[in-house]
Amino acid sequence: KNEVEQSPQNLTAQEGEFITINCSYSVGISALHWLQQHPGGGIVSLFMLSSGKKKHGRLIATINIQEKHSSLHITASHPRDSAVYICAVPSNTGNQFYFGTGTSLTVIP
């Protein structure tokens, strides 16, 4: 049983395209996290959100608590956005995060 489901698993886009990555979860949560991992690199936290919408530059994250769904959008995508994007939610105890399997994004110039 996966507490967190992401889609799509792989995504290829042309530079400039608008990108959406989806995350659904089955546990009750206090906050949801979007993470970014470049090939061979570390994991960087992009957003932590518990309601509504957050925006950092070209990245927008939204969450619908009732529907247990979150989306990560990238506007005007660029090759440097190529990375794996991971959705994570805390366990009920707060002892760990449950991670989605990740979405591997490739943006082609």
Next chain:
Amino acid sequence: DAGVIQSPRHEVTEMGQEVTLRCKPISGHNSLFWYRQTMMRGLELLIYFNNNVPIDDSGMPEDRFSAKMPNASFSTLKIQPSEPRDSAVYFCASSLQGALITEAFFGQGTRLTVV
């Protein structure tokens, strides 16, 4: 703050050898997580410390794995003896307080290869 610092970044060792991975959390953070990442299984929790005390070690695969946090600024993950199936990227993360309401910050990871 320099963020979560892990060492070494890469480790190649022979089967049967002891391996020690190190982590320095962000100053002031009282929660520390060790995760293992593989292609097959993604990110899996190994152990969670709160205020230097192991709270959840249910993810530690077997007795070959052990973790310590002797003080608030240092943690180790030891594998003895190492096996090829331990090859993975090991991440350390820290947060102000658990995972419920605070953001976690990850280190760069240690890529372990056991040959």
